Amino acid sequence: MTWEEMAPLLVEATVETAIMVGWSALLTVLLGLPLGVALVVFDRGGLRPLPALKSVLGMVVNVGRSLPFIVLMIAIIPFTRLVVGTTIGTAAVVVPLTVGAVPFFARLVETSLREVDRDVIQAAQAMGAGRATVVAKVLLPEALPGIVAGITVTVVALIGYTAMAGTIGGGGLGDLAIRYGYQRFETGVMVATVVLLVVIVQLMQSLGDYAARRLSHK
Amino acid sequence: MIEVSGLRKAYGRTVALDGVDLSVREGEVYGVVGRSGAGKSTLLRCVNLLERPDSGTVRVAGQELTGLGGRDLNRARRRIGMIHQHFALLSSRTVAGNVAFPLEVMGVPRAERRRRVAELLELVGLNGRERDHPHQLSGGQKQRVGIARALAGKPAVLLSDEATSALDPATTQSILDLLKRLNTELGLTILLITHEMDVIKSVCDSAAIMSGGRVEESGAVADLIRTPGSRLTREIFPLPGPAPAGSVTLTFTGDPQRPLVSEVVRKFDVDVSILGGAIEEIAGGSAGRLRVALIGDEAPAALDYLRESGLLVEVS
Numbered sequence: 001m002t003w004e005e006m007a008p009l010l011v012e013a014t015v016e017t018a019i020m021v022g023w024s025a026l027l028t029v030l031l032g033l034p035l036g037v038a039l040v041v042f043d044r045g046g047l048r049p050l051p052a053l054k055s056v057l058g059m060v061v062n063v064g065r066s067l068p069f070i071v072l073m074i075a076i077i078p079f080t081r082l083v084v085g086t087t088i089g090t091a092a093v094v095v096p097l098t099v100g101a102v103p104f105f106a107r108l109v110e111t112s113l114r115e116v117d118r119d120v121i122q123a124a125q126a127m128g129a130g131r132a133t134v135v136a137k138v139l140l141p142e143a144l145p146g147i148v149a150g151i152t153v154t155v156v157a158l159i160g161y162t163a164m165a166g167t168i169g170g171g172g173l174g175d176l177a178i179r180y181g182y183q184r185f186e187t188g189v190m191v192a193t194v195v196l197l198v199v200i201v202q203l204m205q206s207l208g209d210y211a212a213r214r215l216s217h218k
Numbered sequence: 219m220i221e222v223s224g225l226r227k228a229y230g231r232t233v234a235l236d237g238v239d240l241s242v243r244e245g246e247v248y249g250v251v252g253r254s255g256a257g258k259s260t261l262l263r264c265v266n267l268l269e270r271p272d273s274g275t276v277r278v279a280g281q282e283l284t285g286l287g288g289r290d291l292n293r294a295r296r297r298i299g300m301i302h303q304h305f306a307l308l309s310s311r312t313v314a315g316n317v318a319f320p321l322e323v324m325g326v327p328r329a330e331r332r333r334r335v336a337e338l339l340e341l342v343g344l345n346g347r348e349r350d351h352p353h354q355l356s357g358g359q360k361q362r363v364g365i366a367r368a369l370a371g372k373p374a375v376l377l378s379d380e381a382t383s384a385l386d387p388a389t390t391q392s393i394l395d396l397l398k399r400l401n402t403e404l405g406l407t408i409l410l411i412t413h414e415m416d417v418i419k420s421v422c423d424s425a426a427i428m429s430g431g432r433v434e435e436s437g438a439v440a441d442l443i444r445t446p447g448s449r450l451t452r453e454i455f456p457l458p459g460p461a462p463a464g465s466v467t468l469t470f471t472g473d474p475q476r477p478l479v480s481e482v483v484r485k486f487d488v489d490v491s492i493l494g495g496a497i498e499e500i501a502g503g504s505a506g507r508l509r510v511a512l513i514g515d516e517a518p519a520a521l522d523y524l525r526e527s528g529l530l531v532e533v534s
Contacts, residue, residue: 125295127320
């Protein structure tokens with residue numbers, strides 16, 4: 001296969017990967033952030049201790065995290081159909097990607113929030129700040145560098161998950177590597193996708209590290 | 219200004235507060251001193267209900283706090299400033315942002331906030347550092363930010379939780395001077411806890427000594443010093459070793475210029491041998507403690523004379 005034949009395939013696959021990762025990352029942050037906050041706030045010794053609720057949430061997160069992505073993707077097909085009306089194609093892949101990444105990201109958020117200095121939280125309470133204020137003005141801003149680092153890790157993990165998404169017609173770089181590189185013995189395509197993936201992951205990590213560093217004032 | 223009565227608090231089997239009463243008058247600096255584990259930190263945190271006492275009441279500026287919860291408690295807390303041993307500043311915010319925080323919590327409009335922040339930073343001597351982040355400041359400067367932040371809501375009282383314990387001696391003194399200045403200039407009532415006797419010595423009008431969850435002694439520092447057998451006196455003026463039999467410990471407050479020892483020697487047929495002693499500036503005056511041996515037949519008469527002169531005389 002010549003470079004001229006390969007280039008449009010690579011471009012198309014990269015765009016598909018970007019779309020899948022972009023949407024699922026956005027949804028993961030929107031859903032995972034509140035879940036992470038809930039895991040901390042409802043915990044014993046949290047701002048609003050509700051240990052029973054916290055246990056249930058923790059269990060849901062653990063179930064989500066214990067399934068390999070490829071199993072999860074197949075297992076939730078009925079749910080995917082319910083949400084987007086189809087079970088194949090790029091849109092259909094975003095659903096399992098999000099479901100798979102939310103518990104992962106929520107745990108990372110939880111860890112960052114737990115690292116916020118207890119003294120600072122209590123100081124805010126001593127100033128008469130209510131729970132919502134403490135979350136919005138203390139917990140989240142103080143944990144922001146850690147949360148940004150968590151987003152970076154999640155995006156990189158999502159790029160990995162999208163490779164498996166090819167099996168349900170999601171397309172993307174992983175799918176390209178399997179169909180051309182593996183099944184048609186096009187070593188050139190294989191090498192190109194590998195290089196591209198390494199570069200993308202490297203870029204994402206550097207960007208995330210830079211952002212986390214800029215935000216941190218420790 | 220702060221009335222604490224019958225305060226009890228236990229964590230499981232550990233009793234942190236075992237019936238504590240405390241009364242802080244308006245405009246005074248009140249120090250609670252004790253070793254770690256004496257319960258003083260729990261006591262302070264019960265005053266703004268960061269810890270809820272098991273029983274007993276806390277009144278601040280005439281308002282009973284122990285009955286409050288939720289929004290009412292939050293509103294009451296805004297009138298109580300607090301500073302912390304490890305400063306407890308938001309690392310994500312600048313100096314100005316930290317001082318503005320309580321004002322945001324109170325819903326003060328932006329323009330008014332900016333004006334107040336400038337005023338407060340001026341007050342604590344940090345103008346020009348508005349845009350710095352806490353990690354760029356020294357310990358003393360961080361505590362100044364803490365103090366400015368605590369004063370943002372124009373509180374009636376300031377609680378200080380070991381505010382100088384993480385600072386070096388020179389910085390400690392500058393922070394204590396600042397607290398004393400705020401006390402006199404703004405009429406701010408300050409309740410502080412510390413394990414350093416020096417803090418009590420240099421800024422406190424009144425003091426309480428805590429041990430095992432109880433208050434052992436309390437009252438005006440000047441009165442405590444004149445109380446026979448006072449632990450505070452012993453801690454402020456440490457004398458070497460146990461008092462030898464027959465020795466006399468003299469505690470005096472007030473005019474240090476009066477040459478009492480030479481007066482005694484001239485008036486009575488006694489010799490005075492000084493075994494140990496210390497003189498300190500305390501609560502605005504000076505006070506001291508002297509261990510002496512009086513040798514001679516007229517020693518009892520000399521002691522009476524010293525007693526009449528207003529000294530506390532303790533014979534071992």
